[in-house]
Amino acid sequence: MSIADKACVTGIGETAYVRGSPKSALELQMAAARRAAEDAGISPHDIDGVIPIGVVSGIAEDFIDNFGITDLRFSALIPHGGASPTMALQSATALVAAGICNHVLIAFGRNVSAAASKAGARIHQMPQFHYVTEFEYPLGNCAPAQIYAPMAMRHMQLYGTTVEHFGEVAVACREHALLNDNAIMKKPITLEDHRNSRLIAEPFRLLDCSLESDGGAAVIVSAAERAKDLRHRRVFISGVAVGHPDSPAAITQRPDMTSLGLGKAAPRAFRMAGVTPADIQVAEIYDCFTYAVIRQLEDMGFCAKGEGGPFVADGRLRLGGALPTNTHGGLLSQAHIWGLNHIVELVRQLRGHGGRAQVPGAELGLVTGYGDLGDGAIAIMRRE
Amino acid sequence: MSELVPKPVPVPSAVALPYWEGLQRGEFCVQRCAACGTLRHYPRLLCRECFSDAVDWQAISGEGHIHSYTVAHYAYHPGFAAELPYTLVTIELTVGLRALGRWLGAEVPQIGAPVRMVLVPGEPYPTLSFAPA
Numbered sequence: 001m002s003i004a005d006k007a008c009v010t011g012i013g014e015t016a017y018v019r020g021s022p023k024s025a026l027e028l029q030m031a032a033a034r035r036a037a038e039d040a041g042i043s044p045h046d047i048d049g050v051i052p053i054g055v056v057s058g059i060a061e062d063f064i065d066n067f068g069i070t071d072l073r074f075s076a077l078i079p080h081g082g083a084s085p086t087m088a089l090q091s092a093t094a095l096v097a098a099g100i101c102n103h104v105l106i107a108f109g110r111n112v113s114a115a116a117s118k119a120g121a122r123i124h125q126m127p128q129f130h131y132v133t134e135f136e137y138p139l140g141n142c143a144p145a146q147i148y149a150p151m152a153m154r155h156m157q158l159y160g161t162t163v164e165h166f167g168e169v170a171v172a173c174r175e176h177a178l179l180n181d182n183a184i185m186k187k188p189i190t191l192e193d194h195r196n197s198r199l200i201a202e203p204f205r206l207l208d209c210s211l212e213s214d215g216g217a218a219v220i221v222s223a224a225e226r227a228k229d230l231r232h233r234r235v236f237i238s239g240v241a242v243g244h245p246d247s248p249a250a251i252t253q254r255p256d257m258t259s260l261g262l263g264k265a266a267p268r269a270f271r272m273a274g275v276t277p278a279d280i281q282v283a284e285i286y287d288c289f290t291y292a293v294i295r296q297l298e299d300m301g302f303c304a305k306g307e308g309g310p311f312v313a314d315g316r317l318r319l320g321g322a323l324p325t326n327t328h329g330g331l332l333s334q335a336h337i338w339g340l341n342h343i344v345e346l347v348r349q350l351r352g353h354g355g356r357a358q359v360p361g362a363e364l365g366l367v368t369g370y371g372d373l374g375d376g377a378i379a380i381m382r383r384e
Numbered sequence: 385m386s387e388l389v390p391k392p393v394p395v396p397s398a399v400a401l402p403y404w405e406g407l408q409r410g411e412f413c414v415q416r417c418a419a420c421g422t423l424r425h426y427p428r429l430l431c432r433e434c435f436s437d438a439v440d441w442q443a444i445s446g447e448g449h450i451h452s453y454t455v456a457h458y459a460y461h462p463g464f465a466a467e468l469p470y471t472l473v474t475i476e477l478t479v480g481l482r483a484l485g486r487w488l489g490a491e492v493p494q495i496g497a498p499v500r501m502v503l504v505p506g507e508p509y510p511t512l513s514f515a516p517a
Contacts, residue, residue: 120460130397131426136484138394139511141472142460149454150474157452157495199469202455250426252474252484257452 004272006097008227008234009089009381011040011220012344017182017335019113021214025057028216029109030066036218041231042103047220049074049095049104051088053338057109073101079128082286082331083242083261083371085340089379090240092221102226107218108340118212119143128372131250144288145209147373149201151257152291156203158258158306161294163203165309167194169290170207170332172317177329179319179356184213185333208290210331217340219347235350238364239273239380241265251373262368262376263299270301273380275364277302280380282349282359283323284342286370287330293317296368300378319357327357342367343379350383391463394509400427402441407509411443412501414481425481446501447517448477453493473514475499488515 013035015028023031029052037044044067050060052075060075074095078084085106092104112122120143124133132147141147155161171191177183189207197206227234243264247254270276277300285293294308302323303311317325328334328345335341346367348354354362362383369377396404406413414425419436423444430437451474459465471487487493488502498517503510 118460124392134394134397134400135426137392137461138509139472139484139486140391140456140461140464140467140470141484142392142464145458146454146456146460146472150452150472153454154452154495199455199457201457253426253482257474 001097002272003093003097003240004238005236006224007093007221007237008224009219009237009343009347010103010222010227010230010232011036011038011042012347013039013218014182014341014344015216017184017213017215017337017341019184019213021111021113023111025109025111026062027109028111028214029057029107029218030216032109032216032218033063033105033107036105036107036220039231040103040220040222042220045069047103047105048072049092049101051076051078051091051104051106053078053084053088053106053108053340054110055079058107063105074104080375081128081371082288082338083369083375083377085338085343086367086369086377086379087242089221089237089343090242090377093237093240096221096223102223104221105218106221106340107216108338109216110337111214113212113214126372128249136252145204146201147251148289148291149204151251151295152203152289155258155291155295159309161309163195164191165294165312166203166208166290167191168312168315169287169293169317170194172315173287173326173330173332175318176327176357177333180329180334183329183334184211185329204289204291210288210336211333213335213337215335215337217337217344219340219343232351234384235347235381236384237379238275238382239269239271240378241268241272242377244376245374248373248375258295260295260299260370260374260376262296262370262378265376265378266300269378269380275380279364280323280366282327282346282362282365283325284327284346284365284367285325286339286342286368287326287332288370290332292370293325296370299376300368319359324359327354327359339367339369346381350381389462392461397427399429403427404509406441406443407503407512410503410510412446412483412512413441413443414479416440416442423479423481425483444477444479446477446483447499448475448483449498450474450493450495451476451482452495453487473499475514483512485512485514488513
């Protein structure tokens with residue numbers, strides 16, 4: 001049985017994205033979840049599956065208690081960092097396709113911009129970073145920028161990827177953020193601004209790095225039949241897949257350190273959806289770092305390995321380009337909500353509700369997730 | 385400049401304790417599967433080739449070549465602030481494993497260049513480091 005087109009994203013919800021929210025992660029998660037249910041046109045009582053994202057905010061019991069859910073039929077955690085939201089789409093799709101649930105809530109909230117919980121300290125509490133914590137952290141390999149930098153450095157050296165290629169990704173995201181009232185970054189940047197931004201972990205500069213931000217985002221995944229009666233035009237999940245890199249807990253030990261889990265997942269998702277990269281009209285690609293977008297484009301087959309740099313040149317990812325990408329501003333310029341904000345944006349685009357960043361006539365698009373040290377996920381969606 | 389905040393100290397896991405004890409003796413020790421002989425690193429419970437949990441530890445030379453690197457310009461932990469900028473090198477070891485270490489060379493690392501291991505004295509463990517061969 002294929003699960004293609006058996007599920008729809010029926011509800012989307014977001015809080016304001018900010019730095020320094022006075023609200024707890026749980027409050028932000030609950031607020032986004034309520035909005036997603038309202039957007040779908042269902043009562044929170046009707047939610048019968050919950051996949052909370054992350055392990056620092058709410059768990060299934062919180063949703064049962066706060067939403068008065070009387071018949072929750074499924075809950076699970078998916079502990080793969082920024083890949084988790086898109087991985088959760090796979091689980092939710094399978095759940096509604098199998099008739100186990102009707103409406104699965106995927107919700108996330110975070111409040112991390114307080115100094116005590118910056119990424120360099122935060123990741124060392126996560127079990128999937130145990131090799132890094134034991135063998136690399138004491139050497140000064142503390143945070144994702146440093147841990148991922150050797151992948152990007154090797155890509156530059158092997159394939160000739162340049163600082164300008166990274167800059168193209170940063171500029172595209174920023175241009176789109178300027179069209180989004182709920183984006184944290186408000187000032188335009190140029191390729192020169194990118195090149196002149198201070199070095200963080202070579203080859204990454206400040207403007208290669210995503211934001212630390214607070215907020216909540218949520219989606220409701222419903223059985224396609226149920227979705228007919230809900231508020232919005234249906235957005236189908238046509239292909240969805242998950243993949244893990246070799247040596248998933250240590251990039252250092254990965255046979256090809258430029259490889260990602262997405263390289264295994266993407267062909268499965270495209271096959272399931274019966275489409276090719278050339279058919280995709282809008283892409284929301286997990287952009288923890290500019291380099292990550294370039295590498296994922298290669299892994300999805302938009303171009304050959306090593307050609308991701310030239311592929312993004314000349315504004316291809318900007319609105320009006322051949323592949324408008326991160327139309328909300330991405331993790332780089334909207335907010336870092338683990339890419340659940342990417343899923344929300346893709347649904348918005350496919351509904352035609354993209355506002356000033358709407359890709360004209362967008363009917364088919366994709367979203368990716370990228371977690372921890374290279375776990376990957378992809379969902380291809382199409383509107384009815 | 386003195387370090388006001390100490391750097392993070394390794395907390396050896398049970399499975400990796402012989403690696404850390406080896407460093408204290410001046411050796412880079414890796415796991416060797418006692419059943420099939422396959423080397424592995426970082427330390428883990430099972431051999432992925434034959435699934436045996438029987439291990440002999442073997443000291444390796446630490447020779448290899450540069451696979452990749454980064455230069456840190458920002459201290460994500462205040463204990464490293466006094467050392468900025470510092471360079472981390474990923475080494476393809478001659479025995480077919482990888483290691484991450486500090487770079488002791490005066491020049492920017494060149495991918496593919498041969499290196500030798502240097503254990504820089506430190507408490508409670510020496511710092512795994514590499515220099516041009």
